[in-house]
Structures are given as structure tokens and as C-alpha cells.
Amino acid sequence: MYYISRLHLRFAFKLAFAIVLALWVGFHFELETPRWAVLTSVLVAAGPAFAAGGEPYSGAIRYRGMLRIVGTFIGCFAALFIITTLIRAPVVMLLVCCIWAGFCTWISSLVKVENSYAWGLAGYTTLIIIVTIQANPLVAPQFAVERCSEIVIGIVCAIIADLIFSPRSIKKEIDRQLDSLLVDHYRLMQLCIAHGDKEQVDKAWASLVQRTTVIEGMRDNLKIESARWGRANRRLKALNAVSLALITQACETFLIQNTRPEFVTPEFRELFETPVETAADVHQQLKVIRKVVSFAGEKYTPVTIRSWVNEATRYLVLKRGVISNTRINAIEEEILTQEVVVKVQSAEGHHAMINFWRTAISCLLGCLFWLATGWTSGSGAMVMIAVVTSLAMRLPNPRMVALDFLYGMLVALPLGGLYFLVIIPATQQSMVLLSISLALLAFFIGIEVQKRRLGSMGALAGTINVIVLDNPMTFHFNTFLDGALGQIIGCFVALMVILIIRDNSKARTGRTLLNQIVSAAVSALTTNKARRKENHLPALYQQLFLLLNMFPGDIPRYRLALTLIIAHQRLRDAPIPVNDDLSAFHRQLRKTADKVTSASSDDKKQRYFKQLLEELDIYQEKLRIWEAPLQVTEPVRRLAEVLHKYQHAFITA
Structure with a gap:
């Protein structure tokens, strides 16, 4: 059954209003090409809805608009620099522009996903400006200013429409998710203490990792929604680390019992058998557990259970603060400033380089096609190639994004023809009728965009682009047909380049990720107080x-990574003896682990990895000599065994 909810209708009205407002403002200020303002409002408003599969939460449209402004200004400055430097060599200028588009795609593949849009936009904005002013390079500054002005107008219209049509706040959803997540954390600990079915434990922890990541994404939305959520945002950032620590402690409890079944005493097994349904139930249970842990003392309480209870208590304190959004008290401030969170290092260098070549080569093919044929709309095809490759490469499935654009442009040919040949000529004498006709187009396609219908986003943008909303409006069928065919050919060429230049970086990226996790686990071997305060868990x-996203269903790989993460967390808290001999060897271990991660070939990687294994064996002997306690020797031995057993996965998998 084709179901349309109230939220679907509200966003459809919002999109229609944004388009109409951009159209009216564009014609009121007598912009030369109001189409850019209208098209910008479409992309800024509909893009987040297509990505979310429904009406985006408050702040998403504003954030996308901000990224578009940043990307446009970067692209305009780059275009002016390239033009002033290479104006006497037009072919070289186009070549440099193609390389710039590839460079922007490379950068967008390495930065955070939510910020990649700005860099992708910067690449094809430069190309649009340079291609457009080929006939008269002297108008480049004027064209750049006009383009920036039209885009800012479109963004402002999209934001106004978002504010008028009551944007959804994500705060209530975050509050609900935090309660639900606490219950699932407790249930995971119950499974791990009971040492139940391994498959069930795998499913539970994988689900918790995904949900914790989702809440972290929600935090980004809340951060840009309003400044009044600043305190809640700080708490949520710390909650992310606490939630991951809870997962780690629970899984370590399960892992230790594989070799030491007596690790969890019958008293604690019985204590965690009580079922829970709500966050209030968990709160009550934690009160009881804290009393038992306090009575039993550190000696008779398993270290992972004690750590888990401490993290769960922090979770409750921070969760209460997020829900109330009250002033941060002294206890919360201590939790928030307790650790330094280390930022993640990108492992997608090879993937980014492939994306660079895909964008640069496809743009060069577009240039050759344009220069060889002399076709008027060859420039449009070239621009569309840059748009598709720049926006598709950062997403998990570039081929499907290119197909979406291609299907959309095929739909835009007849739909745009209907508007260009029939509807707009019949309504051009009345601004009201013109607005109604475009609003209906946006309304119905806006519903399809929220359903994530293949081709819907491309059809909306392609139709707006080919109906040529210029001032004054002209109706030359050849211009329309050339533009529509240029769009289709550009999308087709981009799709062919994506299919021909295969992305073979998946295995290498997976191996790099595992090696980075190994390096982090080894880096926990330190007695430096500042280094031990660094939280690598996020x-x-x-x-x-x-x-998880790259290798869905590969449970052994996830278990291996989780085992290394557990080893890192345990070694970080382990009471390692403090002396110069061990400190010097810690530096040597970290240096070797970094060499494994940065090795440029499999031979070097294999040599450094074997060196790391040998050094870990020597380190275990040093720990025995210095009489290190079991809390140190056990996780080190476990780490060495894992690296020995799965060394093939770290070197050649």
C-alpha cells in the first residue's frame, strides 16, 4: 500500500514553498538567471530529505545550506585564480580545472561525511564558472558574484521555508533513544555474564555499536538545531564514549570467561538475572548492584563488572542532564573533562585516490567530447559529469547515485518538455499561475524524494535546470533539447567511468582499519599519565x-576488531610497572606498530608485523622479570595470541 504520512505532506509543502519563494525573489530583484536560486533551494531542501528518507530534522537544511555557501565561495575563488593565471591558455585552463575537481573529490573522501558536500560542490562550481565564461573570460568576476548571490538567495529561501513549516526537533527522539539504549546495555551485560550463545551476543553488541553511532549522528543534528542545546550536546559527546565503554566491558566479561569460567562468581550471576523492561528498572537494579559491589570490595568483584557499574552510573548522570538540559554541575563537569577523546585517522587514502582519478578522468573525457564535437551543450554535459562524480564518490554506492541521476535526467526530458512547451508559455503572463505550476511539480516529486524513489531527486533538479527560468524568459526548443540531452549524456559518461574504473580499495581499507586498531591497542602500553588519559574508544x-558497513555479515572480522579494542581498553587501565626499561620498550613497540600501519607494500608490512610479534614476546618476558600483576600479563598475552593467530588478516587479507 502506498502510504503518505502527515510528515510527508508537510515536507512537500515546505519544498513547494521554498521553490516559489526563490522564484518570486529572483524575479523581484531581476536576477539574470533566477533558475540558480530556485535550483539551489531545491537541492538544499530536498537533499537532506532524500538522505534521511523523510522530513529532515531541524538544522539539517541550515547545515546543508551553510556547506553549500562555503563550497560555492571556495569554488568561485578557485575559478578566479585559475582564470587570472591561465587565461591565455584555455585548454590548459580546462585541464587544471578538471584536476581541481578531482582534488576536491579526493579531499571530500577523507573528511567527515557530513562535511564532504562542501568540497564536492567547490570542485564543480569552479568547472561551471570556467566553462560558462569561455566565450568571454572578462566577465568571470561578475559571473562569480552573480552566482554566489543567486545561491545565497536560494539557501535563505530554503531556510525560511524550513522555519515556517515547523521543523522537527530531534531532542525528543534522542531522549527516547537514550532510555532504550540503557536497557539494551543492561541486557547485553546479562548475556555476557550468563556466557550465553555467542551468536546472540554478537548480534546484541553489533546492534549497540550501530545505535550508539546513530545517536552520535543525532548529536550533530542537535548541535546545529539551536544554541540552547549546547549543554546537552556536551553531555551527549561524553555519553558516546561512555556507551562504547559499556559495550567493551560487557564483551570483555564474556571473553575472559572463555578461558576462566570462574571469573564471574555465582553471586554476581544471580544478581544480573533480574529482567528489566524500562530505564527505571535498570536504575533500580544499579542501586542494588552498587551496594553489593561496595560490600564485596575491589578484591572480590570482577574488574570488568566494577568498571561496567561505574560507566553505567556515569551514563545515568549524563542521561538525566541531557533530558533536563539544566546547568552542568560539578559531578558532570568532572566526567566531561576526565578524558581527552582522540580523533579518528582516515583509513581511506587509496579509496580517495581512486575517487580522484574517477572525477578527473570523467571531466577530461567531457572536455574532449565538448572540444571535439563543438556541440553547444557539450559544456552542460561536462558540468553534469563533474556534478555526478563529485557528489557520488563519497557515498557507499556511487553506482546507484549515478543511476539515480541518469534515471532522473531521462524523466526530466519529457517532464521538462511538458513544462517548457506547454505549461510555462501558457502561464508566463501570470506570476501566480507560474508559481502554482512549479509548486505542484515540487509537491508531488517532494513526496517521492522522501520515499527515496530512484530517480526522484535527479528528476526534480534536472527538470528545474532544463526549463530555463531566465529573465526575460525565452522559449527556444533547440536550447531546451540540447540542455536535456547534455544532462543525459553527462550522467551516462559519469556512470561509465564509475563502472570502468573499479574501486578495488575495499580489502586494503579493511586491512588498514585493522592495523590502525592494532596500533591503538599497542599504544595503550605506556606509563605516561597524559597518554593514558587519551580515550581512543570513539x-x-x-x-x-x-x-560493519564495508563487510556486512563478516562476524569473524568484527570479533577480531572487538577483541583488539577490548585489549586496548584493558591495557589502558592496567597497572603497568613504572621503570625506564619498560618505558623505552613501550616507545619501541609503538614505533613498530606505526610502521605496520604506514607500510607502503605487503612485504614491508609483513616484515614489520613479524618484528612487532617478536617484540611482544620479548615484552612478555620483561613483564615476568619485573613481576607485573595478572591484570597486565593477561591482556598482553591475549593481544599477542590474537596477533599471532590472525596475522594473515593484518598483512594480506
């Missing part, structure tokens, strides 16, 4: 989440 779990 970065490590971000890498684990990327593995």
Missing part, C-alpha cells in the same frame, strides 16, 4: 562501524 568504534 575512534576505534568508528573504525569498527566502518568495518
Whole structure:
């Protein structure tokens, strides 16, 4: 059944209003090409809805608008620099522009996903300006200013429409998710203490990792929604690390029992058997557990259970603060400033380089096609190639994005023809009728965009682009047909380049991620107080989440990564003896682990990895000599065994 909810209708009205407002403002200020303002409002408003599969939360449209402004200004400055430097060599200028578009795609593949849009936009904005002013380079500054002005107008119209049509706040959803997440954390600990079915535990922790990542994404939305959520945002950032620590402690409890079944005493097994349904139930249970832990003392309480209870208590304190959004008290401030969170290092260098070549080569092919044929709309095809490759490469499935654009442009040919030949000529004498006709187009396609219908986003943008909303409006069928065919050919060429230049970086990226996790685990071997305060968990779990997305269903790989993360966390808290001999060897271990991660070939990687294994064996002997306690020797031995057993996965998998 084709279901349309109230939220679907509200966003459809919002999109229609944004388009109409941009149209009216464009014609009121007598912009030469109001189409850019209208098209910008479409992309800024509809893009987040297509990505979210529904009406985006408050702040998403504003954030996308800000990224578009930043990307446009970067692209305009780059275009002016290239033009003033290479104006006497037009072919070289186009070549440099293609390389710039590839460079922007390379950068967008390495930065955070939510910020990649700005760099992708900067690449094809430069190309649009340079291609457009080929006939008269002297108008480049004027064209750049006009383009920036039209885009800013479109963005402002989209934001106004978002504010008028009551944007959804994500705060209530965050509050609900935090309560639900606490219950699931407790249930995971119950499974791990009971040492139940391994498959069930795998499913539970993988789900918790994904949900914790989702809440972290919600925090980004809340941050840009309003300044009044600043305190809640700080707490949520710390909650992310606490949630990951809870997962780690629970899984370590399960892992230790594989070799030491007596690790969890019958008293604690019985204590965690009580079922829970709500966050209030968990709160009550934690009160009881804290009393038992306090009575039993540190000696008779398993270290992972004690750590888990401490993290769960922090979770409750921070959760209460997020929900109330009250002033941060002294206890919360201590939790918030307790650790330094280490940022994740990108493991997608090879993937980014492939994206660079895909964009640069496809743009060069577009240039050759344009220069060889002399076709008027060859420039349009070239621009469309840059748009598709720049926006598609950062997403998990570039081929489907290119197909979406291609299907959309095929739909835009007859739909745009209907508007260009029939509807707009019949309504051009009345601004009201013209607005109604475009609003209906936006309304119905806006519903399809929220359903994530293949081709819907491309059809809306392509139709707006080919109906040529210029001032004054002209109706030359050849211009329309050339523009529509140029769009289709550009999307087709981009799709062919994506299919021909295969992305073979998946295995290498997966191996790099595992090696980075190994390096982080080894880096925990330190007695430096500042280094021990560094919290690598958010970065490590971000890498684990990327593995989950890249290799769905590969449970052994996830178990391996999780085992390394557990080893890192345990070694970070382990009472390592403090002396110069061990400190010097810690530096040597970290240096070797970094060499494994940065090795440029499999031979070098294999040599450094074997060196790391040998050094870990020597380190275990040093720990025995210096009489290190079991809390140190056990996780080190476990780490060495894992690296020995799965060394093939770290070197050649």
C-alpha cells in the first residue's frame, strides 16, 4: 500500500514553498538567471530529505545550506585564480580545472561525511564558472558574484521555508533513544555474564555499536538545531564514549570467561538475572548492584563488572542532564573533562585516490567530447559529469547515485518538455499561475524524494535546470533539447567511468582499519599519565562501524576488531610497572606498530608485523622479570595470541 504520512505532506509543502519563494525573489530583484536560486533551494531542501528518507530534522537544511555557501565561495575563488593565471591558455585552463575537481573529490573522501558536500560542490562550481565564461573570460568576476548571490538567495529561501513549516526537533527522539539504549546495555551485560550463545551476543553488541553511532549522528543534528542545546550536546559527546565503554566491558566479561569460567562468581550471576523492561528498572537494579559491589570490595568483584557499574552510573548522570538540559554541575563537569577523546585517522587514502582519478578522468573525457564535437551543450554535459562524480564518490554506492541521476535526467526530458512547451508559455503572463505550476511539480516529486524513489531527486533538479527560468524568459526548443540531452549524456559518461574504473580499495581499507586498531591497542602500553588519559574508544568504534558497513555479515572480522579494542581498553587501565626499561620498550613497540600501519607494500608490512610479534614476546618476558600483576600479563598475552593467530588478516587479507 502506498502510504503518505502527515510528515510527508508537510515536507512537500515546505519544498513547494521554498521553490516559489526563490522564484518570486529572483524575479523581484531581476536576477539574470533566477533558475540558480530556485535550483539551489531545491537541492538544499530536498537533499537532506532524500538522505534521511523523510522530513529532515531541524538544522539539517541550515547545515546543508551553510556547506553549500562555503563550497560555492571556495569554488568561485578557485575559478578566479585559475582564470587570472591561465587565461591565455584555455585548454590548459580546462585541464587544471578538471584536476581541481578531482582534488576536491579526493579531499571530500577523507573528511567527515557530513562535511564532504562542501568540497564536492567547490570542485564543480569552479568547472561551471570556467566553462560558462569561455566565450568571454572578462566577465568571470561578475559571473562569480552573480552566482554566489543567486545561491545565497536560494539557501535563505530554503531556510525560511524550513522555519515556517515547523521543523522537527530531534531532542525528543534522542531522549527516547537514550532510555532504550540503557536497557539494551543492561541486557547485553546479562548475556555476557550468563556466557550465553555467542551468536546472540554478537548480534546484541553489533546492534549497540550501530545505535550508539546513530545517536552520535543525532548529536550533530542537535548541535546545529539551536544554541540552547549546547549543554546537552556536551553531555551527549561524553555519553558516546561512555556507551562504547559499556559495550567493551560487557564483551570483555564474556571473553575472559572463555578461558576462566570462574571469573564471574555465582553471586554476581544471580544478581544480573533480574529482567528489566524500562530505564527505571535498570536504575533500580544499579542501586542494588552498587551496594553489593561496595560490600564485596575491589578484591572480590570482577574488574570488568566494577568498571561496567561505574560507566553505567556515569551514563545515568549524563542521561538525566541531557533530558533536563539544566546547568552542568560539578559531578558532570568532572566526567566531561576526565578524558581527552582522540580523533579518528582516515583509513581511506587509496579509496580517495581512486575517487580522484574517477572525477578527473570523467571531466577530461567531457572536455574532449565538448572540444571535439563543438556541440553547444557539450559544456552542460561536462558540468553534469563533474556534478555526478563529485557528489557520488563519497557515498557507499556511487553506482546507484549515478543511476539515480541518469534515471532522473531521462524523466526530466519529457517532464521538462511538458513544462517548457506547454505549461510555462501558457502561464508566463501570470506570476501566480507560474508559481502554482512549479509548486505542484515540487509537491508531488517532494513526496517521492522522501520515499527515496530512484530517480526522484535527479528528476526534480534536472527538470528545474532544463526549463530555463531566465529573465526575460525565452522559449527556444533547440536550447531546451540540447540542455536535456547534455544532462543525459553527462550522467551516462559519469556512470561509465564509475563502472570502468573499479574501486578495488575495499580489502586494503579493511586491512588498514585493522592495523590502525592494532596500533591503538599497542599504544595503550605506556606509563605516561597524559597518554593514558587519551580515550581512543570513539575512534576505534568508528573504525569498527566502518568495518560493519564495508563487510556486512563478516562476524569473524568484527570479533577480531572487538577483541583488539577490548585489549586496548584493558591495557589502558592496567597497572603497568613504572621503570625506564619498560618505558623505552613501550616507545619501541609503538614505533613498530606505526610502521605496520604506514607500510607502503605487503612485504614491508609483513616484515614489520613479524618484528612487532617478536617484540611482544620479548615484552612478555620483561613483564615476568619485573613481576607485573595478572591484570597486565593477561591482556598482553591475549593481544599477542590474537596477533599471532590472525596475522594473515593484518598483512594480506
